Amino acid sequence: xxxVAIIGQGMTKFGELWERSLRQLVTEAGLxxxxxxxxxxxxIDAMYVGSMSAGRFVGQEHVGALVVDEAGLAxxxxxxxxxxxxxxxxxxALRQGYLAVASGDADVVVVGGVExxxxxxxxxxxxxxxxxxxxxxxxxxxxxxxxxxxLMAQRHAHKYGTTAAxxxxxxxxxxxxxxMNPNAAYPFAITKDAVLxxxxxxxxLRMLDCAANLDGAAAVVLCAADKVAEFTRKDRAVKIxxxxxxxxxxAMHDRASITELAATKHAAKRAYERARLxxxxxxxxxxxxxxxxxxILAIEDLGFYAKGSGGAAAEKGLTSWKGxxxxxxxxxxxxxxxxxxxxxxxxxxxxxxxxxxxxxxRQVADAxxxxxxxxxxxxxxxxxxxxxxxx
Amino acid sequence: xxxxxxxxENHERYNLKGAKCTNCATILFPARSLCPKCRHASVxxxxxxxxxxxxxxxxxxxxxxxxxxxxxxxxYVLAIVRLAEGPRVTAQIVDVGGKTVAVGMKxxxxxxxxxxxxxxxxxxxxYKFAVA
Amino acid sequence: MTVGIVSYGAAIPRYRIKSEEIARVWGEDPDSxxxxxxxxxxxxxxxxxxxxTLSVEAARVAIKxxxxxxxxxxxxxxxxxxxxxxxxxxxxxxxxxxxASPYLTAADFxxxxxxxxxxxxxxxxxxxxxxxxxxxxxxxxxxxGAPGDALEYxxxxxxxxxxIGRERVIASINHTVSYTTDTPDFWRREGQRYPxxxxxFTGEPSYFRHVQAASERLMERADMKPAxxxxxxxxxxxxxxxxxxxxxxxxxxxxxxxxLLTPIIGNTYSGSSVLGLCAILxxxxxxxxxxxxxxxxxAGADAFDITVTDxxxxxxxxxxxTMKQLIDxxxxxxxxxxxxxxxxxxxxxxA
Numbered sequence: 001x002x003x004v005a006i007i008g009q010g011m012t013k014f015g016e017l018w019e020r021s022l023r024q025l026v027t028e029a030g031l032x033x034x035x036x037x038x039x040x041x042x043x044i045d046a047m048y049v050g051s052m053s054a055g056r057f058v059g060q061e062h063v064g065a066l067v068v069d070e071a072g073l074a075x076x077x078x079x080x081x082x083x084x085x086x087x088x089x090x091x092x093a094l095r096q097g098y099l100a101v102a103s104g105d106a107d108v109v110v111v112g113g114v115e116x117x118x119x120x121x122x123x124x125x126x127x128x129x130x131x132x133x134x135x136x137x138x139x140x141x142x143x144x145x146x147x148x149x150x151l152m153a154q155r156h157a158h159k160y161g162t163t164a165a166x167x168x169x170x171x172x173x174x175x176x177x178x179x180m181n182p183n184a185a186y187p188f189a190i191t192k193d194a195v196l197x198x199x200x201x202x203x204x205l206r207m208l209d210c211a212a213n214l215d216g217a218a219a220v221v222l223c224a225a226d227k228v229a230e231f232t233r234k235d236r237a238v239k240i241x242x243x244x245x246x247x248x249x250x251a252m253h254d255r256a257s258i259t260e261l262a263a264t265k266h267a268a269k270r271a272y273e274r275a276r277l278x279x280x281x282x283x284x285x286x287x288x289x290x291x292x293x294x295x296i297l298a299i300e301d302l303g304f305y306a307k308g309s310g311g312a313a314a315e316k317g318l319t320s321w322k323g324x325x326x327x328x329x330x331x332x333x334x335x336x337x338x339x340x341x342x343x344x345x346x347x348x349x350x351x352x353x354x355x356x357x358x359x360x361x362r363q364v365a366d367a368x369x370x371x372x373x374x375x376x377x378x379x380x381x382x383x384x385x386x387x388x389x390x391x
Numbered sequence: 392x393x394x395x396x397x398x399x400e401n402h403e404r405y406n407l408k409g410a411k412c413t414n415c416a417t418i419l420f421p422a423r424s425l426c427p428k429c430r431h432a433s434v435x436x437x438x439x440x441x442x443x444x445x446x447x448x449x450x451x452x453x454x455x456x457x458x459x460x461x462x463x464x465x466x467y468v469l470a471i472v473r474l475a476e477g478p479r480v481t482a483q484i485v486d487v488g489g490k491t492v493a494v495g496m497k498x499x500x501x502x503x504x505x506x507x508x509x510x511x512x513x514x515x516x517x518y519k520f521a522v523a
Numbered sequence: 524m525t526v527g528i529v530s531y532g533a534a535i536p537r538y539r540i541k542s543e544e545i546a547r548v549w550g551e552d553p554d555s556x557x558x559x560x561x562x563x564x565x566x567x568x569x570x571x572x573x574x575x576t577l578s579v580e581a582a583r584v585a586i587k588x589x590x591x592x593x594x595x596x597x598x599x600x601x602x603x604x605x606x607x608x609x610x611x612x613x614x615x616x617x618x619x620x621x622x623a624s625p626y627l628t629a630a631d632f633x634x635x636x637x638x639x640x641x642x643x644x645x646x647x648x649x650x651x652x653x654x655x656x657x658x659x660x661x662x663x664x665x666x667x668g669a670p671g672d673a674l675e676y677x678x679x680x681x682x683x684x685x686x687i688g689r690e691r692v693i694a695s696i697n698h699t700v701s702y703t704t705d706t707p708d709f710w711r712r713e714g715q716r717y718p719x720x721x722x723x724f725t726g727e728p729s730y731f732r733h734v735q736a737a738s739e740r741l742m743e744r745a746d747m748k749p750a751x752x753x754x755x756x757x758x759x760x761x762x763x764x765x766x767x768x769x770x771x772x773x774x775x776x777x778x779x780x781x782x783l784l785t786p787i788i789g790n791t792y793s794g795s796s797v798l799g800l801c802a803i804l805x806x807x808x809x810x811x812x813x814x815x816x817x818x819x820x821x822a823g824a825d826a827f828d829i830t831v832t833d834x835x836x837x838x839x840x841x842x843x844x845t846m847k848q849l850i851d852x853x854x855x856x857x858x859x860x861x862x863x864x865x866x867x868x869x870x871x872x873x874a
Contacts, residue, residue: 123459130458136400137421138481141505141517142454142461147469148481150452155471158450158494202469203453253471253479258450405579405620462870463570463863485571486537488854502579502620503571504607514607516575516616 008037050089090344091374115339166311178335185337444500532584561762565789597655602638637819679789756782
């Protein structure tokens, strides 16, 4: 397997984008990434696009063909593949694009992620999001996506004493970061009090503990590391040091433990091994905070903090952009927003900006190694990607 | 309307009927094509197994934002119940009364209406749990 | 051959609403209501309970107590006026939920409040004829009264299940007599949400006429006098009618008090007299004689002469609730919650 670099990134603003369709969003992000990479269209060998549920949100399947067509590349007849892995669709698409280049099958690959949720009414959005759960044995009996994470949060509280205030600290931090991100859906700070007073969704998760699902797209351009110079300067290329994916049971109640995401632990372990790094080496990370508890589990399962101490770490500010372990400088799923298909790719876009020194106000000083962590549903899929500056 | 899809599981949902892997003695709920523990070795060795319906609460939450069909019951308690035979299920806890639901609480299955397929569609029945 | 009850079970919802609370909303005097109807509180099913779920819970208790193989049940009949489907019998769902053999006959019955006893009579006939080994008869309802109507104080929910057979009979059904006429005292047209009733017409020409006719003929047939019975239970649409008819027929308070449940659980319609029978069977001793007469509007009455046998001592009662335990396990709701649960106010519906 040969080395792979990311040479371009782009995304749309995330939000309720009434005027823009799915095809417009994905094309806008793709164009921005390709422009940033300096890659002419006829050099693109393949496309991978993460899309959780275009079928239910806009009634459109065969999304691979749609995206390559909208990019004006259908007459080049390049392979274009749509990936679905709940809200890890983007992260898995990134991995598939990486494998295509690493294996030698393609030199230049565009990886996109897109979701257009707001064409259907709120109740329909909620119903579709619930398809990430076990339909027969979780959703059927009244489980919702937040309630499954709430069950993990309650058990985590029972075992480790994690408090509502600690959960709220995650949301407050991510909003502080999002306020510095021009593409964030919610670019404003919120207070701990506001979180603790927001309506209860599924105890202990309140409305402001939950990432909002909306519209948006992101894209990155992958290139074989030894061909980077054909398109761009080396200091604008970011290497993928490791990419790993793991699975776990679909229903949360079938997991060996309900206070961790074993899929995260497995993907992370193999990624650290491959990159010959440890959690301590990670300078900046984008993790999957679909709910505040999910970020606390993530920083534990990724090895940043011991199991059970994630809440305290967040509360102490250790994971703030100025802290010892900056997490979700983009604002995370919470403040940047969470179009399920796009998130995994947007996470990569943020790490690329951080490692290039192009992250503006939210720049982490001397960021050399970054990590992106994308989860599907309640943890049935997890993807961990480690990035490093090209030397 | 997805009539056969839910009809197929009636006996599992009504009667907590799972499967026993006679190869490794693991009890599964719901029944599966393969025992996750011994996989290939379980082919042809899975037999129907009734579960008692006795269980213990391992975690629980109160769902305020309810999905379609559950609005009248909101807020309701949803829990992970560890059944006596080993498997866990996700289910509502009902008839809590004045008691506080807590991790470790003993519960017992009850037969309730779970949902319906709209005003003119099929009614879905299945298990919930009440304090034992 | 002795044919009779082999086992029995009951189920009622936990939620209750007090008559005072209903009276408060409609501006009525709670004391006159309670005095006039002798109904103090009634059961309220939660949104996830219905005639099917209550039937299943009651039947499962009966099967657990009787400790027999449900696959020996050859017939299942559920009597109700609130079946969950207009077409598709409650009996079919019940059969699946008790793991009965598919080789059985089943149907739903309707005859206002006496659909359950009609089901019992049918099972007695099939068992007696040797057509089946055991039959399951259920009387269950989640009845409704129109908002502000007198029936709102009494219309409640409950289920009683009886396994009828000829072996290990705990209470033999020696005689049964029915009296049926075309009397429109209370009815519900197809498509109507709530029933309509004839006010005072539901008394003498309806309830009393039919109950007395069936009861008197039964005692003739059985060659029994009222004083010879230890227990008497009647259809109980309120807490007054059954007392009056009992006294008219010559029964006294010690005989009818155990089976009189309506004052505290309301009128469970098809569950009415039969839940009273469950309360009696919870305490009856071998040799006790039980008199039961159910009434269904429309109209008809089913009277029964029952003898408790020694076999009742062998019933496996552990782990199954008595009627008293079911009645005492309760939680009150207010009128708004009751209206929400019973679909009297629909979320998001336009007028």
